Amino acid sequence: MKRIKKAFIYGLLTVVVSLTSCNESVLDLKDLNQFNTATYFNTPEEIQQGVNGAYHALFLNSMLQWRYYEMYDALANEFEPTPASLSNEANIVQFWHYEYNNGSNVISGLWQDLYAMILRANLVIEKSTNYIEKNGDDPLVDQSMGEAYFLRGWAYSQLAFHWGRVPIRITYDQSDNIDAPRADNVSEVWAVAESDFKLAQQLLPATYDAANLGRATSGAATAFLGKLYLYNKEYDKADLEFAKLDNGNYALLPGNRWDDNFGEVNENNEESIFEWQLNFEAGDNKGAVWGSTEKRPNPGTNMLRPQLYSWNLWANWKFQPRRVADFQYKDETGADYVDPRAALTFYGGIGDNTWLDESPDGPRPYDFATNGYWYRKGTNREIKETENNTESGNNLRVMRYADVILMRAECKILTTKVAEGIDFINEVRRRIGAFEYTKGYSQDEAFNLLKRERQLEFMGEGMRYNDLVRWGILEETMNPETMALFGKNTVTNKHYLFPIPLTEIDSNPGFGDVSGDWN
Amino acid sequence: MKKYLLIFLFTLFISVMMAQSKQVTGIVTDDYGSGLPGVTVVLKGTTEGIITDTNGNYTLSGVSSEGTLVFSFIGMKTQEIPVSGRTNINVTMSEELIGLDEVVAVGYGTVKKSDLTGSVASISEKDFGDRIVSDVPSLIQGKASGVDVSNGKIRIRGTTSFNNTDPLYVIDGFVGGDISVINPNNIASIEILKDASSTAIYGSRGANGVILITTKKGKKGDLKINISTFAGISFTPNKLDLLNAKQYNEYMKDNLTNAGIPLSDKLLSSEVLKDETNWQDVAFKTAWNSETNIDFSGGTENSDFFVGLGYRKSEGPAIGDQGTKSYFAKLVNNFTLAKWIKIGTNISANYSVAKVVNLTSGEDYKSKLAFIQMPPYYPVYDKNNSWGFSDVNRAEDLTDVSNPAAIIFSNHPDNHSLNYQFNSYIEITPLEGLVLRTQGGITGNFAQDRRWRDYFVVGGGVPTTNSMTENSSYGLSPILETYLTYSKDFGKHSISLMAGNSIQKDAYRGSMGIEGINYINTDVKNIFVAPNSFITNDARYQSSYLSYFGRVNYQYNDKYLLTVNFRRDGSPKFSPKHRWADFPSVALAWKLHQEDFIKELGIFDQLKLRGSWGMSGNDAIGDFRYLSQVATMGIFYPFGDPQTYYQGATVRENNSPDIKWETTESANIGADMTFLDNRLNFTVEVFNKKTNDILFGVPRPVSLGYFGNAVVNAASMVNKGLEVQLGYRGKLNDFSYSINGNYSYVHNEVTSLGLGQPFLSVASRTIEGYPIAHFYGFTADGIFKNQSEVDAANNAARETYSANHPDATDAQLANIYYQSLATSPGDVKFRDLNNDGIVDNANDRTMIGNSVPKHLFGLSTSLSYKNFDFNVIFQGIAGADVYNANYATTRAGTFSGNQEAVVLDRWRSESEPGNGIVPRAIAGDPAQNNRISTLMLQSGDYLKMRQLSIGYSLPDKLISKLSLSQARIYVSGSNLLTFSKYDGYDPEVGGDNLMRGYDRLDYPEPSKTVFGIQISF
Known part of the structure; x- marks a missing residue:
């Protein structure tokens, strides 16, 4: 018995020791769910996924559809909040009142999302460079790198224009530059964007096959480079860039297809320079809104804007009645004139008075007495009776060729080539059937015509606030409007820049001076 | 019956065998002079003995006059009395009131309570009362000093980290056990290890304290059967006061007119002045609860067993709660195969079926708001709508709120889960004093959550699609631990050594989710037949641990005690260069009552001083934070004509390559005292815990472009505190009583914070020199x-x-x-x-x-008079504030929708200024009245009556007639009374460490009253 016990004990001890004397390799685990940067982005396909991720930054909370254009429409008084949105959309209504501050989540969100785009572009640029160093050129890698430069250039031009001196981050590894200070001069920020657009011009193709439509083209880089020069008042350089687009790749849509600049059909057409791509898909939570789609399973890229801007059950923004008069002016004979874009831009009054024109159920008379003014542009009410649950996929045109033509007009007028400028204005007016300017105009007169043309052509497209700021006429233009609406002049010269978000100030001890809780 | 028969036979036997020998008689009484039946009286060194009769009398024959009699009885101090020629020996036995010789569990072993050197709170069976609560935290709440239980979350001795501060659970020796497998009714005792000398043996997972749960097991003796059952109701202790239709209409007119918003015709009509629905009454119901448990236990010389079965049907008062059925099973077996080898198994399982709409996120969470905001003039149902519920009209009602009943009743959750723990051990004793124990086990779970959602329309016309979602999750966590213990006494020296290791590998958990939507025919809801379906989730995680540990216990002359612990742990959560850490501890104790100079005072029955120091760690952070992860989920872009999704990949979050362990260093000094024949006990302790290298997300400049913060080991925090535990037990004739109170004070302070910059999480700011998450x-x-x-x-x-x-x-x-x-x-x-x-x-x-309560207290009182017993438990906190996270939408006057009644006191005009605190009603809040301010804070101090029960035990005569050994009936209530100035649902609010004290409309813990029966055979 004793021997058995002994044998058993030794046997058990051996088993136990062999079970428990385990080496440290049990601690070497692998992440079973996610890739990591050490092992990813090493092939052209993976690098292209990286740039797709940079494009996806356009879907982040505060970028294009959700907040960004609403904010611009508020700042330019191009909409009127519905009663419900006055209470529910206070963070946008603040902009309408010019009462936003550095705590605004719209401002801080936009800042964050632009820098997220920059980070993602930097990742692609670094990984592309590494790939090329190791494997030599590859067309897909070159193109992806070009797209990354384009997106980074776009982001930095937004930052430069809206915030001025901002931190510059142009490499993926920022470990030596974590608390980056703001640039000493805004020109340093513009210089990054300029260089990026130039590199993008070289690397990007002029056109894509059908499967890749929507990616940035060399033409898009050229247009944004021209716009950058224009915003910096370098009119000759700007004109030189815009002229390059007169290459047969771009044209204005015919007047009867004007709606295709905002609709779901005929997207990425000849008038389109760069579009944010959205696609309708049925299902819950398919709108690219209400929180980032990232890290969310099965999200969608549905467009919310048409729902919010029309008389749907969930409607936030009506057409601003004050804007109606902008479409009424005198023709060259001094007679009253209604611009044809009124009927294309809004419903009611001098606007469109039927809807569902392109639906088998229509056309129907528009009930102006009950509804008042609503946007027509950018909504789908000519084809759909209701649109209640982000039921569309309209691409959002970030820049269209009409803008290029009018920016070219601006370059000409401001460099005293007034007649050439008027010609460009007329090119845009001719397309829509508005009378053409034939008289001789002074530079000031021509510039005023240009201002009106831009306002009418781009109403509701988020352009006007930017134009007023760069022309330096924000206070004089908007204060009469805030006075009429709220009984106060609320616009001051600080509003030429956005406030530096409190979130950045609180998280970046090296940021540098910010004066007066603003910029 | 059997007992008396046994005594009779025994007496007969002894009197026959020893008739000619000398006979000793006497009576054994307790402290109060009552005779004690059932006391074993044995002549020392022999097996000859007897048991006292019902009056405490005994007669023992054949006793030599030089012999010694040993009197023993469970729960009493054993006494040895020399006969010294006497024939009549009367003995008074005293209770071991605080169980000084009780053995309590500590990490990888047990120790006599009187020999404890660290700080361990022990809650034994009798402290639990009638267990009508259904979770372990509620069993603990208010019963141990230094343990902060709020809303199901346990924090031991303050908030020691910004991260996870959940304690480690060790269930019957199984490290990292899952408390959901345990039927609270099967718990025999709970030990809470509080100081580092007790927790260091659990190394990397001990910093937040350790809760050791010991479940019941069989005892030597005949089969014993316990049946307990109860049934009763649960209801909400509190609802919110809302505006009625007329008040609401006045409010909306103010709210809209002040903002310059024109009123709709509907709001000006009389149809909206009619009270249709009090939405708070819709939110709650009275629910039925019941539970039945049956235990079988017993044992022989070489084995014991316990089988526990339980069934519980619980239902909360929230309308989305359609009840949870839980089935518990437990089997414990221990076998002594030979003197030198023991084996045993311990199996627990819980299967639950829950049909509960969790109102925690998304639309479901918003429905809680809507139970406040819905206009009172709306009915719940509307037959004209195909989905059956009413819905506001945004244009006419000028409010943006969704009918919460539509959201909740359209939800049909059906969740099944199985949790189990299987544990077995072999213990061999090759030499005397040397024990080798190997224990291995696995804990696992499988859960399947299915939820059908009907088509419905809410939010002023927003339709939803119908959907079937299905999420499955599983976890498997094996562990193997081996340790060797050697104990030996050398004269006055007594030593015990322990060393071992612990391996956890191949532990997996994961989850999968699928969803089907847009069903045209809803007869069959299989996701495969859905028109659109997709994968919503697929995740799989691995974990492992490797640890070595050891302990030395040394005792000199039963006066001086020393404990030294050491553990070395490796965790895969850190990069290879930061993977290992050491966790030492040391503790000393001095049993002063064994010293003559204390004995001479005649005051103390026990007086022990103890002190300890040690380190433990915390690695409860996400996996692979040291790698820069590539994000792909939800990242894509629709290029092309036709548009097609192209997968994107990028980096979203900062990586944290240099992170390492958090370590908590803690010191503890305490004294345990008992007085008045052990009737009065008093323990006082002070502690100082310092946590270094706290892993936390330092806000990195937003302009880096990352989401979320970079995790670094950058903060330090101290928790200093005082704990007092005081108990008294007494008896007056038939009336006996006990009172136990505990009090803890904790001061929390952040002592360093990365680069020093404070950080803000909504309303909570963490900054050096202040407690964590100060409002x-x-x-x-x-x-x-x-x-x-x-x-x-x-x-x-x-x-x-x-x-x-x-x-x-x-x-x-x-x-x-x-x-x-x-x-x-x-x-x-x-x-x-x-x-x-x-x-x-x-x-x-x-x-x-x-946000962190400074004072915690608990008080429990038990009274018994003859066959009646009465038990009441109070628990409370003081020194904490509560932040109303929904202030802006439910009581600020800025939301266009119904509000809490506090807005009645609002400013309306210069001549009607209200109470001077509540501002005017105005939609959109242009003046930012809702900026985070003192208006959103209230004191969160409370005192709650956690339990109240009254029981009656049937008299002995009756139960013996029924062949029972015990029978008791009782009525019991939980959470019946709350004393608080707080005007929300419940001042006891939960929350993570960095955002604690946020009232997010968590429904108050339900009140329960039940009627129950306990029977033992």
Whole structure:
């Protein structure tokens, strides 16, 4: 018995020791769910996924559809909040009142999302460079790198224009530059964007096959480079860039297809320079809104804007009645004139008075007495009776060729080539059937015509606030409007820049001076 | 019956066998003079003995006059009395009141309570009372000092980390056990290890304290059967007061008109003045609960067993709760195969089926808000709508709220889960004093959550698609531990050594989710037949641990005790260079009552001083934070014509390559005392815990482009505290009673914080020199009663500004306001703390409240009189504030929708200024009355009656007639009374460490009353 016990004990001890004397390799685990940067982005396909991720930054909370254009429409008084949105959309209504501050989540969100785009572009640029160093050129890698430069250039031009001196981050590894200070001069920020657009011009193709439509083209880089020069008042350089687009790749849509600049059909057409791509898909939570789609399973890229801007059950923004008069002016004979874009831009009054024109159920008379003014542009009410649950996929045109033509007009007028400028204005007016300017105009007169043309052509497209700021006429233009609406002049010269978000100030001890809780 | 028969036979036997020998008689009584039946009286060194009769009398024959009699009885001090020629020996036995010789569980072993050197709170069976609560935290709440239980979350000795501060559970020796497998009714005792000398043996997972749960097992003896069953109701202890239809209409008119919003015809009509629904009454119901448990236990010389079966049907009062059925099973077996080998198994399982709509996120969470905000003139149902419920019309009602009943009743959850733990051990004793124990086990779970959602329309016409979602999750966590213990006494020296290791590998958990939507025919809801279906989730995680540990216990002369622990742990959560860490501890104790100079005082029955120091760790952070992860989920872009999704990949979050363990260093000094024949016991302890290298997300510049913060080991925090536990047990004739109270004070302070920059999480600010997550905001100072007060404030602001800025132009000055351009009469006036004339974010926010309770207390009292027993338990906290996270939408007057009744006291006009605190109603909040301020805080102090029960045990005569050994009936209630000034649902609110004390409309813990029966055979 004793021997058995002994044998058993030794046997058990051996088993136990062999079970428990385990080496440290049990601690070497692998992440079973996610890739990591050490092992990813090493092939052209993976690098292209990286740039797709940079494009996806356009879907982040505060970028294009959700907040960004609403904010611009508020700042330019191009909409009127519905009663419900006055209470529910206070963070946008603040902009309408010019009462936003550095705590605004719209401002801080936009800042964050632009820098997220920059980070993602930097990742692609670094990984592309590494790939090329190791494997030599590859067309897909070159193109992806070009797209990354384009997106980074776009982001930095937004930052430069809206915030001025901002931190510059142009490499993926920022470990030596974590608390980056703001640039000493805004020109340093513009210089990054300029260089990026130039590199993008070289690397990007002029056109894509059908499967890749929507990616940035060399033409898009050229247009944004021209716009950058224009915003910096370098009119000759700007004109030189815009002229390059007169290459047969771009044209204005015919007047009867004007709606295709905002609709779901005929997207990425000849008038389109760069579009944010959205696609309708049925299902819950398919709108690219209400929180980032990232890290969310099965999200969608549905467009919310048409729902919010029309008389749907969930409607936030009506057409601003004050804007109606902008479409009424005198023709060259001094007679009253209604611009044809009124009927294309809004419903009611001098606007469109039927809807569902392109639906088998229509056309129907528009009930102006009950509804008042609503946007027509950018909504789908000519084809759909209701649109209640982000039921569309309209691409959002970030820049269209009409803008290029009018920016070219601006370059000409401001460099005293007034007649050439008027010609460009007329090119845009001719397309829509508005009378053409034939008289001789002074530079000031021509510039005023240009201002009106831009306002009418781009109403509701988020352009006007930017134009007023760069022309330096924000206070004089908007204060009469805030006075009429709220009984106060609320616009001051600080509003030429956005406030530096409190979130950045609180998280970046090296940021540098910010004066007066603003910029 | 059997007992008396046994005594009779025994007496007969002994009197026959030993008739000619000397006979000793006597009576054994307790402290109060009552005779004690069932006391074993044995002649020392022999097996000859007897048991006292019902009156405590005994007669023992054949006793030599030099012999010694040993009197023993469970729960009493054993006494040895020399016969010394006497024939009559009467003995008074005293209770071991606090169980000094009770053995308590510590990590990898047990120790006599009197020999404890660390700080261990022990809650034994009798402290639990009638267990009508259904979870372990509720069993603990209020019963141990230093243990903060709020809303199901346990924090031991303060908040030791910014991260996970959940304690480690060790269930019957199984490290990292899952408490959901345990039927609370099967728990025999709970030990809470509080100081580092007790927790260091669990190394990397001990920093948050350790809770050791020991379940019941069989005892030597005949089969014993316990049956307990109860049934009763649960209901909400509190609802919110809302405006009625008339008040609501007045409110909406104020709210909209003040914002310049034209009223709709509907709001001006009389149809909206009719009270249709009190939505709070819709939110809650009275629910039925019941539970039945049956245990079988017993044992022989070489084995014991316990089988426990339980069934519980619980239902909460929230309308989305359609009940949870839980089935528990437990089997414990121990076998002594030979003197040198023991084996055993311990199996627990819980299967649950829950049909509960969790109102925790998304639309479901918003429905809680809607139970406040819905217009009172709406009925719940509307037959005209295909989905059966009413829905507001945004254009006519001018409110944006969704019918919460539609959301909740359209939800059909059906969740099944199985949790189990299997554990077995082999213990061999090759030499005397040497024990080798190997224990291995696995804990696992499988859960399947299915939820069908009907088509419905809410939110003023927003339709939803019908959907079937299915999520499955599983976990498997094996562990193998081996340790060797050697104990030996050398004269006055007594030593015990322990060393072992622990391996956890191949532990997996994961989850999968699928969803089907847009069903055209809803007869069959299989996701495969859905028109659209997709994968929503697929995740799989691995984990492992490797640990070595050891302990030395040394005792000299039963007076001086020393414990030294050591553990070395490796965790895969860190990069290879930061993977290993060491966790030592040491503790000393001095049993002063064994010293003559204390004995001479005649005051103390026990007096022990103890002190300890040690380190433990925390690695409860996400996996692979040291790698820079590539994000792909939800990242894509629709290029092409036709548009097609192209997968994207990028980096979203900062990586943290250099992170390492958090370590908590803690020191503890305590004294345990008992007086008055052990009837009065008193324990006092002070502790100082310092956590270093706290892993936390340092806010990195937003302009880096990452989401989330970078995790670094950058913060330190201390928790200092005092704990007192006091108990008294007494008896007056048939009336016996006991009172136990405990009190803890904890001071928490953040001592360093990365680069020093404070960080803000909504309303909570964490900053050096203050407790974690202190509330931060503006100080409200009444309201502006009229325009001249507003003008005066603005003029004063301009004067101060121009004094500080002599160069300011008139145009600049015109833009200076005390608060803002929009501030009007009826708006909140905030304090300008730095006296610069204006109220601004940068300078006028301050620490306005404390989220961590400073004082915790518990009191339990038991009384018994003859066959009646009465038990009441109170628990409370003080020194904490609660932040109303939904203030802006439910009581601020800025939301266009119904509000809590506090808005009745609002400013309406100069002549009707309200209570001077509640501002005017105005949609959109242009003047930012809702900036985070003292208006959103209230004291969260409370005292709750956690349990109240009254029982009656059937008299012995009756139960013996029924062949029972015990029978008791009782009525019991939980959570019946709350004393608090807080006017929300419940001042006991949960929350993570960095955002604690947020009232997110968590429904109050239900009140319960039940009627129950306990029977033992």
